[in-house]
Amino acid sequence: MSNASTPEERRERRMILLLLAPALIVVGLLLITPLVWMGWQSFRGPEGFTLAHYARFFTDTVYLSSFVQTFRIAFLVTIAAILIGYPIAYVAAKSQGIWPPIILGLVLLPFWTSVLVRAYAWLILLQRRGIVNTALTKAGVIDQPLILVNNEFGTVMATLHILLPFMVLPLYATMKKIPAELEMAGASLGGGGGLVFRSVFLPLSMPGVIAGSVLVFVLTLGFYITPELLGGGRTFLVSMLVSRNIEIYNEWGAASSISVVLLVMVFAIFRLASMIIPFERIMGTK
Amino acid sequence: MPTSLHPQKVGVTIRNAVKRYGTFSALDDVSIDVAPGEFLSILGPSGSGKTTLLGLLGGFVQPTSGSIHLGDTDITHMPPHKRDIGIVFQNYALFPHMTVGENITFPLRARRMPKDQWPAKLNAALEMVELTGYADRAISALSGGQRQRVALARAMIFEPRLILMDEPLSALDKQLRETMQLELKQLHAKLGATIIYVTHDQREALTMSDRIAVMKNGRLVQVDSPKELHDRPCDSFVASFIGEAMLLPVTRNGAGLSLDGQALRSAHPLPAGNDLFLTVHSEKLAFAGPQTAPEANLLPGRVESCLYQGESVRIFVTLDGGQSVSLRLPSNHSGWQMMPEQGQPVTLALHPEDTIVVPKAA
Ligand SMILES: Nc1ncnc2c1ncn2[C@@H]1O[C@H](COP(=O)(O)OP(=O)(O)OP(=O)(O)O)[C@@H](O)[C@H]1O
Ligand SMILES: [Mg+2]
Numbered sequence: 001m002s003n004a005s006t007p008e009e010r011r012e013r014r015m016i017l018l019l020l021a022p023a024l025i026v027v028g029l030l031l032i033t034p035l036v037w038m039g040w041q042s043f044r045g046p047e048g049f050t051l052a053h054y055a056r057f058f059t060d061t062v063y064l065s066s067f068v069q070t071f072r073i074a075f076l077v078t079i080a081a082i083l084i085g086y087p088i089a090y091v092a093a094k095s096q097g098i099w100p101p102i103i104l105g106l107v108l109l110p111f112w113t114s115v116l117v118r119a120y121a122w123l124i125l126l127q128r129r130g131i132v133n134t135a136l137t138k139a140g141v142i143d144q145p146l147i148l149v150n151n152e153f154g155t156v157m158a159t160l161h162i163l164l165p166f167m168v169l170p171l172y173a174t175m176k177k178i179p180a181e182l183e184m185a186g187a188s189l190g191g192g193g194g195l196v197f198r199s200v201f202l203p204l205s206m207p208g209v210i211a212g213s214v215l216v217f218v219l220t221l222g223f224y225i226t227p228e229l230l231g232g233g234r235t236f237l238v239s240m241l242v243s244r245n246i247e248i249y250n251e252w253g254a255a256s257s258i259s260v261v262l263l264v265m266v267f268a269i270f271r272l273a274s275m276i277i278p279f280e281r282i283m284g285t286k
Numbered sequence: 287m288p289t290s291l292h293p294q295k296v297g298v299t300i301r302n303a304v305k306r307y308g309t310f311s312a313l314d315d316v317s318i319d320v321a322p323g324e325f326l327s328i329l330g331p332s333g334s335g336k337t338t339l340l341g342l343l344g345g346f347v348q349p350t351s352g353s354i355h356l357g358d359t360d361i362t363h364m365p366p367h368k369r370d371i372g373i374v375f376q377n378y379a380l381f382p383h384m385t386v387g388e389n390i391t392f393p394l395r396a397r398r399m400p401k402d403q404w405p406a407k408l409n410a411a412l413e414m415v416e417l418t419g420y421a422d423r424a425i426s427a428l429s430g431g432q433r434q435r436v437a438l439a440r441a442m443i444f445e446p447r448l449i450l451m452d453e454p455l456s457a458l459d460k461q462l463r464e465t466m467q468l469e470l471k472q473l474h475a476k477l478g479a480t481i482i483y484v485t486h487d488q489r490e491a492l493t494m495s496d497r498i499a500v501m502k503n504g505r506l507v508q509v510d511s512p513k514e515l516h517d518r519p520c521d522s523f524v525a526s527f528i529g530e531a532m533l534l535p536v537t538r539n540g541a542g543l544s545l546d547g548q549a550l551r552s553a554h555p556l557p558a559g560n561d562l563f564l565t566v567h568s569e570k571l572a573f574a575g576p577q578t579a580p581e582a583n584l585l586p587g588r589v590e591s592c593l594y595q596g597e598s599v600r601i602f603v604t605l606d607g608g609q610s611v612s613l614r615l616p617s618n619h620s621g622w623q624m625m626p627e628q629g630q631p632v633t634l635a636l637h638p639e640d641t642i643v644v645p646k647a648a
Contacts, residue, residue, distance in 0.1 A: 182379050185373065185379035187346075187365070187366040188372070190393050190397050190444060199395075203383050
């Protein structure tokens, strides 16, 4: 290939490489270096090379239960994001004029507030004598305050709130690309609204569902602040496992090994998803 | 022996249909009767309202006022899926995630037809469009012409009372388009369904239709048979839109007609008004010679240029009055024998029967 390229093409390629160099150096320094260092740490013990950090996955039950809980919460958040995000994206994709930017703007609005602030906001809303419990008690719906925070529910709720845009935006983009004529064709052929939605619109929007699900799922796997603040110690997710290992035990090797395992799992999820839809579509570049 | 498809024939009546978007009229008082079994083309420039008119019939566009009847049924406010109208969309609108067979049987599924009756219908539909054996193909694995035929089969399998087609051939290359025109025509003859066919290709409309409705700015300008439309256009818009026509301004001269001071004979009554145009189709002009009829109008001029176009040579002539016309000679031996030189003075003959005068379009 390079034999066939002309001197101009080669010069152009060198130029492009040169222009990319600053970005490549930044990515190399700030992303690749820590990853390599982390990988190296995970195999290092007091007496040099060791597999002891990885062996703990099979001996320490906290590891297993933490990973199981993390995946369960990621799964719940993803399902909830589909159920809530799909109708929002649908309405935005189908509405006209100024409505799509308004709806998408409302979806994106939370992005402008820090995750920490939003987590505390949920704490205030959901706590024992919070707004939700007070309102429900006053309305006579409940006698006893519901336990809405310091458990998985609070974690799922707040994480969902923060990650919902990652479901809505790919869904919206996919739905916008479904030609309106397909639904018109479905109707002209005798299909009622339900049938046309089920057999035409829904299947064609699936790439968006998959893209959004992968993003939300993967991001939840590594989420830290909301489970820490709203889990109340009842949720012990992988991210917290990592932080405890460093903060309390100063165990960089153990923390690194957990991160490496989580990273490998995330890569595996992307790999699986890319067998269904191309990676570029998940990341929204196509 | 597979069952064949027999759409019922039904006529269409559109009465005073108006469609406004704000103050803009996409359709402006359109009325037309389409006979059962007729092949009607809607011809018009871009933005003239053709798709809007089809949308009105399909139920995707609600008229601001007016009514639509299918046979005796008022369908003005009927939802699209109840209308039983087969539509072939401009880009076919095939469902990309379904196979050919699933696409074509969609109308049967929508009508909850028992599944054991599907294969016979599907085979008949595939056979009709000559795609037997393609049922399991993916849509992405079809050529443009094949997609068009799948769309056609899908629109016909439920034996609709009316079939609408929105520029179904515009995406195809010239050769395939001409083949498909013939196939569509044969299919129409075989089925006898009422077809309303949108195109902005005048040659396609002339080739295929029983009648042609010419649209401009949301209005129907003329509805006539291809021959009438071509030979007797009602105004300068239709005349310039149909065929290879040149319009030369002429003036009324008593009961007669004059082109730059030269008297012309026309076998047809002159239209009213003072802005008149002579419609000159290139095929109606000939070089004057011994075989020219004595009553023919003779137009002297000078050859401007000759343009070789394969099957014929188009010769541009500037008349002595300064106006430009063109005529054709076949690119065969006798044609080349008669071929004039550039700059050569010539006399063109136009028979009074072919001397068509139209008023300026509104
Ligand atoms: N939803 C709409 N809102 C506003 N104007 C519209 C709408 N739909 C169509 N129009 C206008 O109505 C006119 C007719 O449109 P239509 O699509 O019927 O044209 P057409 O004859 O099919 O043109 P083409 O040959 O380009 O397909 C156009 O000027 C178009 O801009
Ligand atoms: Mg159109």
